[in-house]
Amino acid sequence: MTDVGPQPAVADVRRAVREALGESSAGGLVLAACSGGADSLALAAALAFVAPRAGLRAGLLTVDHRLQEGSAARAAAVAALAPELGLAFGEVLTVTVGTAGGPEAAARDARYGALAEAAGRLGASAVLLGHTRDDQAETVLLGLARGSGLRSLSGMAAVSGLYRRPFLDLPRSATVAACQALGLAFWDDPHNADPRYTRVRVRSRVLPVLEEELGPGVAEALARTARLARDDAEALDEWAESVYQDCALSDTGGQVTLAVPGLEKVPGGVRRRVLRRAAIAAGAPSGALSATHVLAVERLITHWRGQKGVDLPGGLSAVRRYGTLILAISPIA
Structure with missing residues (x-):
């Protein structure tokens, strides 16, 4: 049979x-x-x-x-x-x-x-x-x-x-x-x-x-769109991680400091990934950190006019000082 x-x-x-x-x-x-x-x-x-x-x-x-x-x-x-x-x-x-x-x-x-x-x-x-x-x-x-x-x-x-x-x-x-x-x-x-x-x-x-x-x-x-998007997202994540490592001047518990010039040179999609990564590393809860928060921090780099810092979830603030971006628990000394 x-x-x-x-x-x-x-x-x-x-x-x-x-x-x-x-x-x-x-x-x-x-x-x-x-x-x-x-x-x-x-x-x-x-x-x-x-x-x-x-x-x-x-x-x-x-x-x-x-x-x-x-x-x-x-x-x-x-x-x-x-x-x-x-x-x-x-x-x-x-x-x-x-x-x-x-x-x-x-x-x-x-x-x-x-x-x-x-x-x-x-x-x-x-x-x-x-x-x-x-x-x-x-x-x-x-x-x-x-x-x-x-x-x-x-x-x-x-x-x-x-x-x-x-x-x-x-x-x-x-x-x-x-x-x-x-x-x-x-x-x-x-x-x-x-x-x-x-x-x-x-x-x-x-x-x-x-x-x-x-x-x-x-x-x-x-x-199929999901598969294609995942491939692109993973490539951008790898690029952003490389930029983060190049721009991070300090990354200690509760505070991350990034060099602004390096962030100015990369595309927005990469820059925003770096900023999100930095905010979470500094202590922002990932579930509460929205795209609106990240865009507000990005304006400290792309539209800098000497403005005040940006408040973030978890009691964090992001401020720009002397060519650096500092994300830390408020108030930043």
């Missing part, structure tokens, strides 16, 4: 995971973050297939955000799927979701914090996340709406420290098809249909309108 191999969607998700784990050391532990939805369930199943063939150990983590009635039972059921899928273990991570940044950001922060802690405790070399091409498209649209610049438009990275996102080139339909082919019953989180969440409105309203008015392939085009 001829072996026809796995269904195409199953082959696609397995191939994506195998490529994502290409540089993992034999014997290492890799974890799949799984909510029980189609994307992460397909991810966990693909990891269970690929890991032993790559000489890796594999487990499953699921996060209970405690935001819905019955969430603990749901999380326990997802963790219990681990041995059925062929994974060594499943573990529930219970978190407390705060309020900072809104409900979506607070839940994300709690989730990533729990995943990072568990990976460190278990000695894992990587945590796989089930974000798809559709998620990437949504991220790009949200960045466009915020006017956040190139780094935001570059979306989610396929590799970001501990995390791997194997499915960024696959549509959400592929993970659904893979689960169906494998006979896996996935869970549809009610939050994924709740219009109170911005991402849900982008998914259910904005993207369908774009597809209807502009034709099919919008999500794929947005994801």
Whole structure:
């Protein structure tokens, strides 16, 4: 009897995971973050297939955000799927979701914090996340709406420290098809249909309108834009880091001093990256440091008229003195 191999969607998700784990050391532990939805369930199943063939150990983590009635039972059921899928273990991570940044950001922060802690405790070399091409498209649209610049438009990275996102080139339909082919019953989180969440409105309203008015392939085009933007952003970041090293006269806790002449010579996109880097190094909280703050500091270089300093988040000030730009905790001596 001829072996026809796995269904195409199953082959696609397995191939994506195998490529994502290409540089993992034999014997290492890799974890799949799984909510029980189609994307992460397909991810966990693909990891269970690929890991032993790559000489890796594999487990499953699921996060209970405690935001819905019955969430603990749901999380326990997802963790219990681990041995059925062929994974060594499943573990529930219970978190407390705060309020900072809104409900979506607070839940994300709690989730990533729990995943990072568990990976460190278990000695894992990587945590796989089930974000798809559709998620990437949504991220790009949200960045466009915020006017956040190139780094935001570059979306989610396929590799970001501990995390791997194997499915960024696959549509959400592929993970659904893979689960169906494998006979896996996935869970549809009610939050994924709740219009109170911005991402849900982008998914259910904005993207369908774009597809209807502009034709099919919008999500794929947005994801491709993210890849191109990421390449450009990484090149600019490297350039800015080189400029920072050349212009930084001092970089001590709570104060950074930069030589103005070197900053005057570079393009604005590079200069603003250097200024943001300097402000954060001096103590400004990155989440509170906006593009408006950075532009105000840049005017001390590009439109210098002897003006007073600029106040920044974290109690910092930026002032220009004798050809230098000083960013430090106020007041600057």
